[in-house]
Amino acid sequence: MRHHPVEDHDHLTDKQFAAIVQIVEGRVGIKLPQTKRIMVEGRLRKRVRVLGLQNLAVYGDLLFRQNGLETELVHLIDCVTTNKTDFFREPSHFAFLRDVAVPELIRQHGGPRVGLKLWSAASSTGAEAYTIAMVLQDMIAAGAPIQYAVLGTDISTEVLKTAREAIYAQDFVAPVPAAMQARYFMRSRDPKEQRVRIVPELRRCVQFERLNLMDESYPFDRDVDVIFCRNVLIYFDKPTQEAVIARLVSHLRPGGYLMLGHSESMAGAECDRVKAVSPTIYRTVLTSQPRRAAA
Known part of the structure; x- marks a missing residue:
């Protein structure tokens, strides 16, 4: 047969x-x-x-x-679309944020209390944006004269839903230091429920919006202090990488920082406006104009 x-x-x-x-x-x-x-x-x-x-x-x-x-x-x-993300992924960037970028921005801004704007430009389920918030919140607890707002953007509506809910599996938050876990995560009263949620104190400081980095313009502020755009450019061809970087840099205030993934580079885009201050970390050129202190 x-x-x-x-x-x-x-x-x-x-x-x-x-x-x-x-x-x-x-x-x-x-x-x-x-x-x-x-x-x-x-x-x-x-x-x-x-x-x-x-x-x-x-x-x-x-x-x-x-x-x-x-x-x-x-x-x-x-x-x-791929949405790989972790809390404290590439931790050297967050150490730089805490030890170099924020102190420099405080000196640059001046004033009794400095308002900072930070942008996670490929935020996925929110781990990067909330990591930024945890670092800044710890700095405030240690006496840093700052207040902050974090914007997270992604093209995927599904991951943005998770980011806004801010509920994660216990195993997923393992990279967060134990002290930060105690401060910034709420646990279920049911021990069988192996999930945690970001505390309201941080959620109030982080908002999420849908954005396609391929768009010709981005409907966001142009006085951002720090932009994280990590591990997304590797999926684009070189002309697209250059265009995205140019658009992101246009949203940074003078003296603002752009942080790329460790496998990425500026690819020659906007080199006249930024300079490398560390591998994968770039700063826009300062002007002589006085900075406006945040209220």
């Missing part, structure tokens, strides 16, 4: 995958080579289950034959 292989419909067709690759690169700037196909299909299967569809073939039809792309685009991007 001759065996006929059963056609597997739980995969994207070559044409569908190619279309998704083109959409993601065009809208988000992230390249998805063929080696990422299994990952993409695996993540999209979760979306297939949420929609109650039969398989990926049906999902592909929804996108490209049933005009579903317009309403599904945000969810598609959520699924395929």
Whole structure:
């Protein structure tokens, strides 16, 4: 008896995958080579289950034959973008923030109490933004004359939802020093509930907004003191990296800092406006104009 292989419909067709690759690169700037196909299909299967569809073939039809792309685009991007993050990831940056950047900014601003604006430009589920807040809150407790606001942005609506809720698995917050865990996390009364939540004191100082770094302009303040944009540029080609860096630098006040991931560099963008002060840390050129003290 001759065996006929059963056609597997739980995969994207070559044409569908190619279309998704083109959409993601065009809208988000992230390249998805063929080696990422299994990952993409695996993540999209979760979306297939949420929609109650039969398989990926049906999902592909929804996108490209049933005009579903317009309403599904945000969810598609959520699924395929990588959102690797940790508390205190690349800790040298937070040590620099505490020991060098903030003291320098305090001297630069002047005044009895300095207001600082910080931006986590690829915030994912919020670990980076809340790490920044914990560092600054500890500095305030030690007598630093500052107040602060942290903005976290990401293209994924799903990770932003988690960031706003600020609820994490106990294991996920393990990199946070024990003393900070005691101060800045609330634990469930049920010991079986292995989750923690950022305390309201920090949540009030951190807000999250959706932003596509590929956009031609960013609707945020242009007097930011410190921008963290780490481990996202590696997914872009060089022209996109340069454009993103130029836009970010335009939002820094004179003397402000830009921190990139340890595998990234300025790629030559805006070199006339910034100078390297440490590997992957850059500072915008100071002007002779007096700084305005925060209220």
